[in-house]
Amino acid sequence: MGEALLTVKSLSAWYNAGSEKALRQLLIPGTLKRGKVRHSNEKMILSDFSFALAEHEVAGLIGLNGAGKTTFLKVLSGLLPTFRSEGICFCGSPVDFRKQDFKLCRYTVFAEDNSFSYFTFREYMAYVCAAYGKEVPDVSELIQGFHFEEYTDTLLRELSTGNRKKAFLITAFALKPRLLLLDEPVNGLDFQSTEYLYEQISGYKEHGTVLFSSHILESITLTSDRVFVLEDGRIRQTFERGQINAEDIREALHDENDR
Numbered sequence: 001m002g003e004a005l006l007t008v009k010s011l012s013a014w015y016n017a018g019s020e021k022a023l024r025q026l027l028i029p030g031t032l033k034r035g036k037v038r039h040s041n042e043k044m045i046l047s048d049f050s051f052a053l054a055e056h057e058v059a060g061l062i063g064l065n066g067a068g069k070t071t072f073l074k075v076l077s078g079l080l081p082t083f084r085s086e087g088i089c090f091c092g093s094p095v096d097f098r099k100q101d102f103k104l105c106r107y108t109v110f111a112e113d114n115s116f117s118y119f120t121f122r123e124y125m126a127y128v129c130a131a132y133g134k135e136v137p138d139v140s141e142l143i144q145g146f147h148f149e150e151y152t153d154t155l156l157r158e159l160s161t162g163n164r165k166k167a168f169l170i171t172a173f174a175l176k177p178r179l180l181l182l183d184e185p186v187n188g189l190d191f192q193s194t195e196y197l198y199e200q201i202s203g204y205k206e207h208g209t210v211l212f213s214s215h216i217l218e219s220i221t222l223t224s225d226r227v228f229v230l231e232d233g234r235i236r237q238t239f240e241r242g243q244i245n246a247e248d249i250r251e252a253l254h255d256e257n258d259r
């Protein structure tokens with residue numbers, strides 16, 4: 001594996017009926033104790049696991065429904081404040097997922113996203129580039145690759161689910177953040193665009209690191225350098241380059257189902 005890009009030690013995360021209350025608890029040292037459930041309205045989802053992502057790698061995240069994949073990506077995206085960790089480092093320095101300097105290094109595409117619905121793709125792209133302090137890049141190749149030519153000036157709210165997904169994926173690949181997080185990027189795409197997506201994910205190593213979740217084994221075996229199998233909020237198994245094959249991953253998922 002190359003240099004570490006992101007390391008997270010002993011990550012736990014939970015949902016809480018009152019996230020404000022959870023935030024206040026996080027501010028008071030020692031208030032939160034280790035354990036499965038701390039309050040009756042807390043639901044522990046990620047349980048005390050550590051992981052690392054290397055620079056310039058493609059990492060796949062797979063697991064049964066409810067394993068915690070989206071929750072994990074939400075934590076890394078700064079969208080879930082109710083988590084704790086014994087240490088988070090980005091490029092060797094401690095990092096806060098909610099701080100601007102980290103945000104500028106990552107971009108996330110969520111499985112479903114209805115935000116910016118009154119923007120067209122072109123407007124959204126311009127907005128995001130301004131927010132990340134970048135010039136708007138030439139996206140014509142990506143637009144062609146994702147067969148998106150007809151939709152660049154349509155309001156996102158008027159696009160089909162798959163085309164809206166493409167708008168966010170094109171933005172992500174054009175922006176080229178150091179860390180790209182994709183939650184179920186294959187979902188909703190037609191087969192032509194799916195193949196193009198696999199090419200984009202595999203080729204992303206040139207620019208940075210991708211962590212993506214998927215239920216489609218092929219998407220993982222064709223693109224990933226490393227695969228994390230998530231089960232009940234824990235990384236149950238990791239497949240390294242050279243060990244990644246559909247049969248073994250399927251078996252790991254079946255074992256998970258049987259436990």
Ligand SMILES: Nc1ncnc2c1ncn2[C@@H]1O[C@H](COP(=O)(O)OP(=O)(O)OP(=O)(O)O)[C@@H](O)[C@H]1O
Nearest residue numbers: 015016043045063064065066067068069070071072
């Ligand atoms: N907002 C929420 N409040 C409370 N519990 C939640 C919330 N969102 C998700 N959960 C719970 O967290 C657990 C993990 O859900 P998550 O969406 O992270 O799993 P996943 O692995 O992405 O599943 P899937 O493959 O179905 O998308 C599930 O038990 C789910 O019910």
